[in-house]
Amino acid sequence: MTFPVIGVVGGGQLARMMAPAATALGFELRVLAEGPDVSAVSAVRKTPIGDYQNLAALQAFAEGVDVLTFDHEHVPTAHLRALQDAGVNVQPDPDALVHAQDKLVMRAAIERLELPNPAWAAVADVEALVAFGEATGWPVVLKMPRGGYDGKGVRIIDSAADAAAASDWFTAMSPLLAEAKVEFSRELSALVARTPDGESRAWPVVHTIQVDGVCDEVIAPALDIPLDVAAAAEDAALRIAAELGVTGVLAVELFETPGMGQGFLINELAMRPHNTGHWTQDGSVTSQFEQHLRAVLNLPLGATDVLGPVVVMKNFLGGENQDLFAAFPLALAAEPAAKVHCYGKSVRPGRKIGHVNLVGTSTADVVAIRSQATLVAGIIRDGRAPAEEPAHEFKETP
Numbered sequence: 001m002t003f004p005v006i007g008v009v010g011g012g013q014l015a016r017m018m019a020p021a022a023t024a025l026g027f028e029l030r031v032l033a034e035g036p037d038v039s040a041v042s043a044v045r046k047t048p049i050g051d052y053q054n055l056a057a058l059q060a061f062a063e064g065v066d067v068l069t070f071d072h073e074h075v076p077t078a079h080l081r082a083l084q085d086a087g088v089n090v091q092p093d094p095d096a097l098v099h100a101q102d103k104l105v106m107r108a109a110i111e112r113l114e115l116p117n118p119a120w121a122a123v124a125d126v127e128a129l130v131a132f133g134e135a136t137g138w139p140v141v142l143k144m145p146r147g148g149y150d151g152k153g154v155r156i157i158d159s160a161a162d163a164a165a166a167s168d169w170f171t172a173m174s175p176l177l178a179e180a181k182v183e184f185s186r187e188l189s190a191l192v193a194r195t196p197d198g199e200s201r202a203w204p205v206v207h208t209i210q211v212d213g214v215c216d217e218v219i220a221p222a223l224d225i226p227l228d229v230a231a232a233a234e235d236a237a238l239r240i241a242a243e244l245g246v247t248g249v250l251a252v253e254l255f256e257t258p259g260m261g262q263g264f265l266i267n268e269l270a271m272r273p274h275n276t277g278h279w280t281q282d283g284s285v286t287s288q289f290e291q292h293l294r295a296v297l298n299l300p301l302g303a304t305d306v307l308g309p310v311v312v313m314k315n316f317l318g319g320e321n322q323d324l325f326a327a328f329p330l331a332l333a334a335e336p337a338a339k340v341h342c343y344g345k346s347v348r349p350g351r352k353i354g355h356v357n358l359v360g361t362s363t364a365d366v367v368a369i370r371s372q373a374t375l376v377a378g379i380i381r382d383g384r385a386p387a388e389e390p391a392h393e394f395k396e397t398p
């Protein structure tokens with residue numbers, strides 16, 4: 001057998017969702033799992049347990065894999081360089097990955113590439129944060145440069161008085177990243193993939209809706225986006241991939257800012273399949289999970305055409321229903337075209353446990369498609385049909 005072995009560090013839902021793509025192509029997927037109960041364990045055959053912060057555990061895992069890639073960006077950069085020095089094929093390269101690991105490194109790179117950043121500064125203490133706020137205006141967004149996810153590690157500082165309360169963060173990490181709070185019309189995501197040989201492909205720019213710092217819904221493609229803005233955002237993502245030497249999937253999170261500059265600012269980068277790309281599983285010729293595997297293996301990339309005029313992805317987080325499957329008869333009957341993805345995780349409040357994809361037949365239906373996807377996701381989360389009209393009002397976008 002000459003089929004490749006792909007090693008994924010981290011056993012979350014992203015690693016789990018690579019499994020069907022690997023199976024279809026005949027590749028072997030192995031996952032370095034954080035524990036026996038993580039999401040990918042029930043979907044992948046070989047899931048040794050080990051600490052991704054421990055170099056020896058990473059070295060043992062890398063033995064016998066053709067390429068090492070990631071479910072998250074939290075592996076220490078120095079460990080990745082050590083693995084490379086020992087001959088491991090690490091994709092993306094740590095020199096690229098560091099831009100997804102460290103938001104200060106990322107901001108400096110975006111500036112160097114002359115792509116649109118919000119106003120930002122590295123701030124070493126409360127005084128520097130206050131100085132930044134006084135210069136750019138309050139509120140300010142304060143971020144931990146490393147280790148954040150799902151809005152953890154992001155906080156809004158409303159005033160100089162409020163800045164003093166952030167001293168605990170400076171004790172934990174310094175410097176921190178301060179950014180102007182952007183008045184955006186919506187959040188967008190530009191998703192691309194690139195191979196080590198430099199082939200790259202983009203999916204259309206999508207509209208992403210965040211609730212409490214967590215991706216809640218994606219509308220693909222972003223409706224009514226000016227053609228020049230969509231093209232510039234796609235170009236920016238392809239350029240970032242090429243200039244930073246990214247391999248695999250790259251998500252560029254954007255703030256849409258109509259009438260300002262190119263019409264968008266860059267929020268952050270992720271170098272792995274991303275929540276804003278889950279719609280591709282059922283809504284694109286090639287899913288982001290398959291594309292990531294192809295890309296890290298330096299294989300030709302798949303077509304990124306969209307399979308309908310509009311695709312909606314709706315996440316569901318842990319709620320009151322512990323027995324998700326008990327809700328399936330009602331949920332699946334509510335919308336036969338919905339594709340349900342469950343992550344095999346135990347239910348905890350606020351934890352991402354699954355999502356629903358729904359391909360629409362006309363952009364005029366977007367309100368109905370969003371409402372149906374939300375209905376199915378809500379039935380699984382709550383274990384019952386909504387009592388009345390959904391509280392959430394569906395507006396035409398943006």
Ligand SMILES: Nc1ncnc2c1ncn2[C@@H]1O[C@H](COP(=O)(O)OP(=O)(O)OP(=O)(O)O)[C@@H](O)[C@H]1O
Nearest residue numbers: 141148149150151152154179180181182210213268
């Ligand atoms: N400068 C900003 N101005 C306005 N809103 C912001 C800014 N930075 C972040 N946000 C809001 O906070 C959310 C989370 O921020 P960010 O993407 O930096 O954090 P994260 O925790 O790393 O996210 P992820 O879950 O994508 O890894 C953004 O999606 C956006 O809604």
Ligand SMILES: [Mg+2]
Nearest residue numbers: 150253267268
């Ligand atoms: Mg983000």
